[in-house]
Amino acid sequence: MRIVVSGAAGFIGSHFCDRLLAEGHTVVGLDNYLTGAASNLAHLADEPRFRFVRQDITEPFTVDGSVDAVVNMASPASPKDYLDHPIETLDVGSTGTRRMLDLAREKGARFLLTSTSECYGDPEVHPQPETYWGRVNPVGPRSCYDESKRFAEALTMACHREHGLATNIARIFNTYGPRMKLDDGRVVPAFLGQALDGAPLTVFGDGSQTRSFCYVSDLVDGLYRLMLSGERFPVNLGNPHEMTILEFAERIRRLTGSHSAIEFRPLPEDDPRQRCPDISKARALLGWEPRVQLEEGLRRTVEHFRRAAGIAIT
Numbered sequence: 001m002r003i004v005v006s007g008a009a010g011f012i013g014s015h016f017c018d019r020l021l022a023e024g025h026t027v028v029g030l031d032n033y034l035t036g037a038a039s040n041l042a043h044l045a046d047e048p049r050f051r052f053v054r055q056d057i058t059e060p061f062t063v064d065g066s067v068d069a070v071v072n073m074a075s076p077a078s079p080k081d082y083l084d085h086p087i088e089t090l091d092v093g094s095t096g097t098r099r100m101l102d103l104a105r106e107k108g109a110r111f112l113l114t115s116t117s118e119c120y121g122d123p124e125v126h127p128q129p130e131t132y133w134g135r136v137n138p139v140g141p142r143s144c145y146d147e148s149k150r151f152a153e154a155l156t157m158a159c160h161r162e163h164g165l166a167t168n169i170a171r172i173f174n175t176y177g178p179r180m181k182l183d184d185g186r187v188v189p190a191f192l193g194q195a196l197d198g199a200p201l202t203v204f205g206d207g208s209q210t211r212s213f214c215y216v217s218d219l220v221d222g223l224y225r226l227m228l229s230g231e232r233f234p235v236n237l238g239n240p241h242e243m244t245i246l247e248f249a250e251r252i253r254r255l256t257g258s259h260s261a262i263e264f265r266p267l268p269e270d271d272p273r274q275r276c277p278d279i280s281k282a283r284a285l286l287g288w289e290p291r292v293q294l295e296e297g298l299r300r301t302v303e304h305f306r307r308a309a310g311i312a313i314t
């Protein structure tokens, strides 16, 4: 297949391009580098089946030739990034998604949207199944991301219903791995960076809020299976193994051999108390579930950060 991927220079986008190429597909990657980096795609410089186009997908654009699938991953994704770029986040979820859907329609291609567990907001149902409609504050600081993704989901479903477009929607839960930015504010790089520096691990609130963490190769496998499926409604992709942030901080200290202290900070506004996917649907429909254990995934991520830090120093 020839596949267009927006957000290709991002953390998940670059891994997804790698997977598509490994499966024998041809990929056109689009990105404006708002939160991504050229270095995430540097290893593909000599890959003849990969082409990169620097493109803001909220602006008009065309792609030459036939296209079999359009994958829309472009969006700031870490709280730090979307709080720094709230308007761009709303624009890419609305206008950007519209342009990617139009491209899919023009080319007669299938379409995959990467949505988010943030659609569930601060949930009263736990773990969250796809049938739960969520509890999102529509005017809070995080609403630029949550509502952008909810709009993108609604637009995707409307294009499916109105034009018969073959669409898929992935609701991604916290994912981690190599190529995350150390300073993007998400808990995995934040704790790892602090532990490797011997700085205190900053825990927001009392650390009893829960999260679950999916290693990027597992997530990418779920996305790939979903893209080939006939499921039109959202599918959760994430790791159902839940832990408190405090437990997670302990795991990071053990893994890195760090003696960092734990420092408590006030909880940010609208920070969800609990976050854990119900992945029954992905299991039944896609035969998918995460395989990489947390220790192993963290080890690979630490290796990446150590290498990246070494390269930055020399």
Ligand SMILES: NC(=O)c1ccc[n+]([C@@H]2O[C@H](COP(=O)([O-])OP(=O)(O)OC[C@H]3O[C@@H](n4cnc5c(N)ncnc54)[C@H](O)[C@@H]3O)[C@@H](O)[C@H]2O)c1
Binding pocket: 006, 007, 008, 009, 010, 011, 012, 013, 030, 031, 032, 033, 034, 035, 036, 037, 055, 056, 057, 058, 072, 073, 074, 075, 076, 077, 078, 081, 092, 096, 114, 115, 116, 117, 171, 172, 173, 174, 175, 176
């Ligand atoms: N990482 C996670 O845990 C997670 C969780 C839920 C959902 N997601 C979703 O997965 C996708 C990828 O997330 P990520 O973690 O790789 O984030 P990322 O910030 O690393 O990647 C996003 C990419 O989109 C690009 N981009 C942003 N606006 C653009 C625009 N207007 N035109 C072209 N490119 C643009 C950025 O430059 C960046 O390369 C996003 O849609 C995100 O909402 C990620």
